[in-house]
Amino acid sequence: MKPSPTLTAPEAGDAPLDENPVLPSMRYRGWFLFVMMLVSMSVVGERYMMAVMVGPIKADLGLSDTQIGLAKDLAVTIVYILAVIPLARLADRWSKRKIVAIAAATWSVAVLLCGQARSFFPLLLGRAAIGLGEGGFTPPSQSWIADLFPMKQRATALAVFLLGTSLGHLSGPALGGWLTSEYGWRNAMMLAAIPGFILVPIVLFTLRDVPAGLADGRAHHKPQTEPFMATLKAIMAVRTLPLLILGAALTTLLTMGLVSWTPAYMERSFGMSARDAGLGMGGALFLGSVIGHSIGGPIADFLGRRDLRWYVWIQVFSALGATTIAFVMLNGPGTSVFPLLGLNMLVGGLSAAPLMAIISGLAPVHARSVAVAVLMVTINIIGLGGGPLFVGVLSDLLAPTYGKESLGMAMRAVLLVGIPAAGLSFWASMICLKDFAASGAWDTTRKTPVALH
Template identity: 65%
Template sequence: MADRKPPPPPPPEELPSLAYRSYFLLMMVLVSASVVGERYMMVVMVEPIRHELHLTDTAIGMAKDMIIAIVYILAVIPLARLADRWSKRKVVGMAAVVWSSAVILCGSAKSFAVLLVGRAGIGLGEGGFTPPSQAWIADLFPIKQRATALSIFLLGASMGTFLGPALGGWAAHAYGWRNALLFASIPGFILAPIVWFTLRDTRAGLADNAPAIREPTLPFLQTARELMAIGTLPPLILAAGLNALLTLGLVSWAPAFMERTHGMPANQAGLQLGGALFFGSIIGHTAGGPLADFLGRRDLRWYIWILMLSGAVAAALGYVILTGPGDRVFPLFGLTMMLGGLSAAPLMAVVTGLAPVRSRATAVAILMVTIQVVGLGGGPVFVGWLSDTLHPVYGEASLGIAMRWVLLAGIPSTILAWMASRTCRRDFAAAGGWGGPVAKSAMLH
């Protein structure tokens, strides 16, 4: 019997057109703006909510930030694993419905418990959006373009950071904080079906030329051990969490700080804070990815050095913000957000570039859990607790004193980022390098 020739290999799968990928990024920008705006809107509603529901600063910190962090921590890894195994498109679409419904619940809250449940729903929805969206981008954009694509994606966070406090402060002043939250739920309900019906799932690793081989999904603990065995990731992820603690510990209390320390009304503080954060973050997010891609072609360590430098400088700026005159506060907040924006896309590019293609969403989830635990769960709640503790002695000045303590996080974050930079070139080479074949170890999941 004559030997039979093996069938020819299937033609290589091509990336979708640039037009589709541009549309995809636009949708991710809008969805990101929706969830970030709904989260940050509450920072300008602290005082009316606190007075109407008779809450302490500690309780406000719990509702505003910590409950989101707790639910996010519990939900984000299972949801990321679901996205790795099932459909990133469907997980993102359902997440938008969840957080939009939760915002309506917050607006109807008559008690602290209901407010907590509503804010928890926002954390659940955000947990279903962040890891799948970033892993989805990594599947559609080659590593040499990935930080730039992630910079565009992060413009959504910039928009949300501006629109949440700015429109939220205006709407709360004009229509009351409850109606403002009701209006805020509308965009998510519009975007969810658009994502579901007009976008399509992409094969994991397509942009990295990884073969279309479906390996068995490993248990989470084994996957986590493999990710943490990549030497760059543990110190880098912890450094990112400490930077978030510093930034969020300041930003989440900024309107209340201005109202108590400098006598500025909350609606004015919200508008100025929103503008400063928007312009600072949009400059940082727009420039960070292209800058990292440019410098990274010369030395990969720049992807991490940008994070290291931004944390150190942000700590110094924070001290000036809290001790200087009121007219300098918001410009300096804008500069702080610009520094944070510069480091965000390079950070995501490193995490998604070093993680195995089948567990990218899980890697992003671990990063985001760390940011939630250390950043959101630590900074804002710690500041609220310390402010309440110091209030009997320092009165309204206790908030500004408490905010200064989070600046110390800049010291260990700088050291950890430097440690991560020492191993990143070796780990990128093991993961397949820049445009080379993906290493077998990077395809296990």
């Protein structure tokens, strides 16, 4: 029998794709995943490095705390939310490779602009452009991974990819703080832009586009051009997806409600200094998220070979486990808070890679990037936006009754969100098998042809 032609590595990825392509070799896919992890580390690090530059920037530019808050967080988040779905639509129709490279160039230039800012508005513009670059990177990167790794490997591949996020959360503030102390905040930003510029040609010239759905045996060579609402309707018609997306958003609301207020909780309830609280929380978040993200994907792939519902059951376990650990944390001594917060992040992080695998595996092949974008927008609005705000507002309302303990009471109240989050995931587990079967991509025993090079 004549062997299927392989995907050759065109210099720019613009050559016509083979009619009957096979997966690139594992060696190439390992390199691809390593590069994607580095790109993810780059954007996350550059987004969060400003957190350790607030003092010098505020003094140099004469900014208020409100202006710092707008530039540091809100500008990035708003532009990300506005840009991520249109850019995901473009990624489903065009070259994922080119979009990822352009996104990396965008946030690298944006960091340079921030470093050259002499007033508030150039700084705000630069931070907004970081959100634009991040919005262009997240959906195509995850859908690209789904195109290259079959379901039995996908959660593990996504777990490796998520290591970039954890490393970015560590390296951004750590290197940013060191560079700022040694060379000043402007030079620190100039130096921080270098990795992104190095990664752009690596993405362009060593990676290649493949047909959407290749790893699932559903390769689509021609992108569909249906209207956005039709695409969104097709995604929401997969009944498992809206349940898991909303459940993930509620879980994020709980997590961010805890994480964003834990240092203040330690200061008010246990008299801990801001320095010690920051160090304790940083270590807990890093270790917990790295371990949780690293093992969640392989566990899901291992158990999923026995029963596909494990990909969803992990969401239930993660939500209930994280809620229980947080309850113990908030009702125990101060010495146990950060160890338990780390454990909370570990258990909560188990669900990240399996969730991303489900989203990309059940969404229509031509709408994978959009499905990821819908997930990220929902998480950002409900979870990242709602969690810290909910706890803050409730703490103010409870202050007349509970005094300095009002914050702890508000953080306990947010734990109630874990119940509907777990309930939505359990509901999804009862109906997901039909969606798995309908997708045609979840036969974890199916052999996928792989190229030798």
